[in-house]
Amino acid sequence: MALRLVPYLMMNGDAAEAIRFYEQAFGAEVLFKQTFGEMPENPEFPLPAEAKGLISHAMLKVGETDLMFSDKFPGQPHQTGDQVTICISSDDKEKSKRIFEALQQGGQVKMPLQETFFSPSYGIVTDKFGVTFQIYTEDQK
Template sequence: MQVQPYLFFEGRCEEAIEFYRKTLGAETDMLMRYKDGPEPTPDCQMPPGSENKVMHASLRIGESTVMASDGRCSGKSSFQGFSLSFKAPDDASAARTFAALGEGGQVQMPLAKTFFASSFGMVADRFGVSWMVIVEP
């Protein structure tokens, strides 16, 4: 059994995919645009001009899969009540990843040594997704 996060970027999915490709080495396993899907049903109308937006994407980050979409293209993403955890192999990698994720974002807890990790910090990226970066002892 697996639990996989599914993130809705409400119109910025392609930008997020590129950001995670650069910062985390994410690889796109699958990407489908709204124009590639079947005709929309009346209760699932998309805003005009959204045909090239991402209906579904599957990203591989290391050994993990993260799924993503532009959702209803509302322009109002809300990532609250959860964090994605990134386990770095060493402190130098953690520092690089933390800094890259924080570009245009907001540090919630600076990366530092803690009683449970040689490095741990929390940062919200430019899309509002909260990340915990950790190097286990």
């Protein structure tokens, strides 16, 4: 059962620029990059035009380490210093659930643990110390 902790940078509309910068600074390799406009459409929540070119998710390989990125969705608050979260990546839904439930004790759920188009079990929680974690379960196809 694999478990990894990955730094996740939440940017304020400049994720593409940051990716190019870190790609050069670290000699990093872009493993994945997707904009909100490239995501599957949800007719219940039409995508605003200003969001289409923003990065919904990207991953760089920096040496032996992964570094993830996303732009905050338009309208979401952004405060400098809050843009770094930790993504906990697991290959087991039950382990993800146990971790999520433990972290939410005395904390605040930002997004309930749920199935998404990119993960069988994903959620966001800020623990009682103010550290925000994204719990991501890898799809075992």
